[in-house]
Amino acid sequence: MDLWYVDKYIDSHNHELARPNETAFLRSHRKMTEWQKNEIIGLQKAGLRKHQIMDVMVQESNGDHAEVGYVPRDLYNFSYLNKCAKIIDGDANAVLQNMRQRQLEDCEFFFDYQTNSEGRLVNLFWCDGQSRLDYQAFGDLLIFDSTYRTNKYSMPFVPFVGLNHHRSTTVFACAVVSHETTESFKWLLRTLLVAMYQKEPKSVITDGDHAMRRAIQQVLPNSIHRLCTWHVERNMTRFIHHCMIPDFRELIYKATMPSQFVRRWKDFVEAHKIGEGKKSYKWLSRMYKIRKLWAASYVKNKYFLGAQSNQRSESLNSQLHTHLNRKMTLADMEEHFFRCVKRIRRNEYELDCVASQSLPVLITEHKPLEMDAAKCFTPANFQLVQKEIERSSNYEIVEILENENCIKYIVSAREYTSVRFVECDDEETLANIKCNCLKFEREGIPCCHVMLVLIKHDALIPRSCVLTRWTQNAKSSILSDEKKNESSQQERFAELVNLSKPVFYEASGSTEDFLRWKKTLTDEQKKRRQNDDFHGNKGEVNQGLLNGASPLINVKILCEW
Incomplete structure (x- = not known):
């Protein structure tokens, strides 16, 4: 074994010392704490990009980069290593x-999947209790x-x-095939x-995929199916x-008799x-065969609630594209999907609040009828009824037949010459009133012809003309369940931070309170360090489990795609 001895020690630096505003960039001075790592993960889940997270951290440190404790490169490295830790046993x-x-946190959470003979994930479906x-x-x-193929494996996202009840998007489930x-x-x-x-x-409204049409015919034979007009x-x-x-667009939207x-x-x-030699011949021939799925002449009086396209699905996909690209993993996509769902539900809660705490402006001379409609329907549907x-x-x-x-x-x-027939069982109660224009059967909204009869009798809207799904009580019979069995470490951390903010903000207004809280926190920090030194350093926390997940279970699925 070779031994080395110090022969000469020179107590001087062979380079110029870093200035105080440069020390934050020295590797020896840079360290990312566990709470900072946790906060970074939380901000990433909120959809912030890495450079935006760095800006937030700097702002929280009074705009001083030196107070942050690390540089952007450290943040990028941590994010990469954390992602690797989460999918160490494979993305699937x-x-x-x-x-x-999620199933442990939400007992109504449902998911199922399929694998092929090699154990690779081929289909995945999930939905939460809400x-x-x-x-x-x-x-x-x-x-x-x-x-849409919003993942690195080009797997269709469905x-x-x-x-x-506000005519806004609501999410039922999600799948990857x-x-x-x-x-x-x-x-x-x-x-x-x-x-x-x-x-x-x-x-059901879908795109024009042939395999999807056949599946709907076999699994949902009683459902009315139409193709998305946008596609x-x-x-x-x-x-x-x-x-x-222009002529083909008229075939799409102009409603006539099928024979016409x-x-x-x-x-x-x-x-x-x-003719057969034309480039468009094959496509037009296919479209004519399935004309009952897209032409207004065939779908005009069917129950689609006024929707003609899958723009709701398009809207959700556009939100999923925000901050993400085709290189994202399935884990990224799943996490971002739930973030988008939360945003959609928050919008619904806001609309519920507006509907319950306000009444729309009445603009017609038929105030009682209009007011009754305002109390029955949500604002978005009331505008249509109005x-x-x-x-x-x-x-x-023009005539009443009895x-x-x-x-x-x-x-x-x-x-102009246009005649409609409005029928009811009883002139006094206007029970089961309906019109042959079939607007209510198509969209769930009473038509102007029915409204005319109601006005003639100074009547309010019969409950047979009120579709429950458009009312403020659409979900009254369904209990919302968003409870969780146990909060994760990150959620507990966020709750403590939120509780501390108003206390610390008030304390910052007084030098005495500031010094008192600073001493309390400093003492607590010293106590924890002493305990860590006494019990020994247990090492870094597995950042792949910071979100509260339990250790990975052995799943018979390969992770290489």
Whole structure:
């Protein structure tokens, strides 16, 4: 063993000493504390980028970089190592372990997955307890598409969404699939029914995927299905010449009798000389075969609540794209998805508050009817009902026919020939009143023709004309459950920080209080350091478990994709 001896010691530096404002950048002076690491993880979960997190930390340190204790490079390195720690046993394993942890915190949390013969994750589905409750209230309309691939594996991301009582987006579930096959979509839909207590939607809006259409026909045969008009229009610009677009758009949106649609289609084909040699021939032939799924002539009187496209799903996907890209892991995507869901629910709570604490402005001369509508419907739906009350002035009752079974009101437009028939069982109670325009059957909103009859009798809105899902009490029979069994370390840390802020802010206004609290905290910090020294340094906390997750469970899924 070689021994080395100090022969000469020179007590002077061979370089210029760093100035006080430079010491914060020396490696020996840089250290990231555990509470700072925890705060960084919390800010990342809130969607802040790394440079924004650094700005927050500097601001919390009175704008002094030296007080932060580390530099941006340290933050980037920690974020990378923390991500690696979370998916050390594979991205798929990390996601499934997150699901298990959520299930411990929310007993109604549901998830299921499929693997292939090699043990690789191929399909994943999940929804929390609140989503399952929301589906019971608003699951009559289901909207989803699989056109987004917001992860590094290019796996389609499939959100299941709908409309809540404010006509805003509500999220029912989410899924990731490896292949867009009929079998994959059948598994997704069957899993959805299991999660939602076998409640089938009345109507479904999707993109034009052929495998998805076949899966809906087999799993949801009783649901009304239509294609998203936005996807139809996007494909229209790809497959047909721009000169055909105005005429084809008329075929999409103009509602006529089905027989008239067939005639109009033939006129369209002849006018643009569409033959087998044309580039657009194959696409138009396919569209004609499935015309009952997209043409207004076939879907005009069906129950879609006024929705024509899966823009709700598009809206959720656009939020998911914020701060993230196609390189993100499944764990990143799952975490960000729940952050977006929280934002959507916060918006719903705000609208609930507005609906319960205010009344909209009345603008028509039929105040009692209008006020009754304001008390029944949420503000967004009241505005639609209010427009129908206004429109009723454009019509008049030209004749009333009575028989033993019902009373029929013949309603005609004042300025043009248009006749509608409004029927009810009893003229006094206006029970089961309905109109042959079928607006209520399509959108759940009473039409202007019904409003005219109500005005004639000075009546309020019959409850047969009030769809519960559009009212302020849409969720009254469904208990919201957002309780958690046990909070994580990060949640406890956040709660303590929030409790301390008002106390410390008030103490900062007085030198005496400031010094008292500073001494208390300094003494507590010294005590903890002494305890750590006495018991020995136990090492760094596993940052992969800072979110409160339990150690990884052995899951038979490979992590290499």
